[in-house]
Every structure is written in C-alpha cells, then in structure tokens.
Amino acid sequence: MNIIVVGAGIAGLSLAIALGQSGHQVTILDAAPQLAELGAGVQMTPQALRYLFQWGLKEDLLAESIIPENLHVWDGSSGNLLGHVRIREMESQYGAPYIVVHRAVLHNILHRHxxxxxGQLLLDSNVVEYDFANGAVQLLNGKRLTADLVVAADGINSLARSQLLGNKNPGSLPTGWAAFRMTTEVSKLKADPTTSSLVDLQSRSSNFWVAPQISCMTYLIKDATLLNIVLTHRDDVNTKDLTSNECKEIVRDLFKDFEPRVQRILDLSTPKIANYPVYAVPPLPSWAHESGRFVLMGDAAHAMAFYMSMGVSIAVEDAAALAAALDLACPPGSSFSLSSEADGRGLKHALHAFETVRKPRAEAVQEASLHGGDSLHTSSKEERGVLYEALGHSHRDEIWPLEIDTGGGNFVQRCKSTGQRLGPGGITDKGTRDWCYNYDAIGAVEKYFKSSAAETLA
Structure with a gap:
C-alpha cells in the first residue's frame, strides 16, 4: 500500500516505522526545512515501549534514556514524603519499563528507524490542502501528491482536522492548566548541600512536590547530566510576551512557600524558562473520511493534558493499532489496488476498526489525565486528605481506594467513555496504571477487525 504520512513528529515517525517494516511504501511530509532539536524531557509508559521494542528500537532507547527506580512524592510546603511509586518494577509488571528521555533524543531515534x-522523508513540504476523497495533498510549493491513504499526524493545531471537520472542528481548548519548564545542571545540584541528596545517580529516581493548585516535577535526562523541571500552575497568567526574568519572578512568587530543596533547585536552574499552557482536543465526531482514504492520528485527533504522562505513549499506540489494521486489510507481501472493490472495502474497514477501537481508548486517557491533574492539585482539605492517604498506598501492590464512596467526594470516578475506574493522583494510582499500561492496542484492533469483518466486507 502507498501511504502518505503528514507530520514527522513522534506519531508520524512511529507509524512510518511500523508500516515500513510491514512492506508498505511510506512518504513522510513535514513543513520544517530541517528537523531540529526541540523540547525537553518526556516520560514514556510501558505499553508504548512494548511496541517500540517489537520494532527494534530497544537497544537505542535503553542506551539513551533513564529508568528511574522510584517516583518520590512530597508535600510541597513541609517536604514530608507522602509516598512513592516503584517505577523500576513496572517492567516485570507490564512487560516493558517506564523511561524518561529527552524529546529530541527520542525523535532522533524514531527518525533513524x-x-x-x-520511509521517504520530504522536508520543506507544507501541506495547504487535502483532497480527502482522492487521497491527495496539495503542497505550498505547488506539488500534488496522491496515495492509497493519507494519514495526518500534524499535531494539536492540525490543518487536516480543520479541513476534515469544518465547523464541527472544536479546535484545541485550554484545560485551565499551564506549566513553566526549565532545566538544571546535575553537577550544580550534586555540589550543593541542600539538593545533593535529591540527585542519586544510582537510583536516578524522580521527585514530585504537590500542593493546592501548583506542583513541581523533576526527573533526570541527557544521561543524567540535566534535571528536567516542570512547574504546574493554574493558567491564569498571560506569559506569552514575558522575558525569562519576568517568568522567573512569577515562578518565585508561585512557589515561595515550597520547601528549601525546591527553592534551591529553582535558584540553580538555567536562565532559559518558558511557560506552556496545556491545551486538549475534545472528543471529535470522526477521525476518518467516508472515502476510506484519510484518517487523523496522534495529537491531531486527541491531544491531552500531561498528568498521566500518556500523550506520547498514546501516539505510539495509535501507530501500532493503525499499522495492524492496515496489515489486515493488505497483508505483508500481498498486492493492493484501489481499483479492486474488495481492497477498497478492506481499507475502509481498517479505518473503521481503527477509529472504533481508538476513540474510546484515547478519550478515557484524556479524562484520566485531567482527573489526575485536578486531584493532585485540589484545594479541598477533605480531598487532599484522601489524596495523601492514597499516596501512602502508592508503593503497594494494591488498588486504594477501591470504592467510589470513600468520603472524598467525587475523588474516585468512573470514566464516561469506558467505565474505567479513575483514582486520585494520576500515575500514582495503581488501578489507573493497570488499565493504562496493560492495554494491548494491536490486540484490540485485530479483535474488532476480525469480529466485524464478515458484516462490513460482505
């Protein structure tokens, strides 16, 4: 099958790897004149790494990433340890580790593979118009490219989504949260008596301080030479045009009541700082065109808040699921032609299976992510009591609290799209981790494709 992938980000490159290894011809388009080193740290969860490992990226990823031993959760003000998550043990629990890695490092690995x-990567290829019915794209430079299928992985501000849905496109909406991001040199932290105990280069553990409406997350990147810092706050300050010094003044005011170790980390941070409002794409009416020759994936379809650290992982899941569905429609080694009515029906069914399976999964993780953020930063004294007790159980092999009626109001909920239990604390909640990390994206899409094939392909 001849496939155009629009967007050379994590979603698009992951899909290109999976499709290329199955023998599909893949052209990747990106508007950038060259691939640049962007972003800072990202966290990747086990179920996504299972697929990246299957595609042959294991050695490269493990060589250039970090597996923390623990995630320590602290009270932001007092500095008391509230609980910890045993990150290193996730490999035995879920079949692959949980890693932290610099986004540029991850991107470079995906690009190479x-x-x-x-995959053929065409840079400086800015798509300005989609012909959904005919599987074609028009480029700014005047070229028109056609394929059996066009997949848009063009990010949160997706042009493809806008043109596909028209006035039904909700766009990306603010979640009410934002995050200041910066880094600190680990050598400075090790040399400082206030912070030296936090930087254990043997365990490489991550640290997370929580308080009402704000938090500080830190983890090691770049072969443990840099500490990545993420400072969550309510998105009520317009920092778009502020200088780094002005941003630091805001950070200082926001975190003035945090414990001395956090204060010192901020003192030692590099001058570069940026604030990123957190946006999400609400559930869409559709990801695919009725022609069966176009589909959205990744952030273009379901950008989400980062409080489950699942955005990148869900994009990899998308790639694995879509490639699996397309392999069922056009098995490796077989020929494919849209002039064949059976092949055309098979392609439509593949996109139908992908969307039917992936939409509720992505929407559930979106909901879990926002619930995680809201619960970690709640101002309610009653709810913080439930949260702190839950954090005290976070290192144990048990789900707590089990029941929705915990005395903590609506702190334990049921997901609207799937009915999954959503516990407090995001990644710190074992019940939420279990259904997130035990998920089999390929198995789910293959099961649906095969069970519905007789009716759809008849």
Missing amino acids: AIKAG
Missing part, C-alpha cells in the same frame, strides 16, 4: 524501515 523510520528511514531504516524504508
């Missing part, structure tokens, strides 16, 4: 799998 996409090219190795046969």
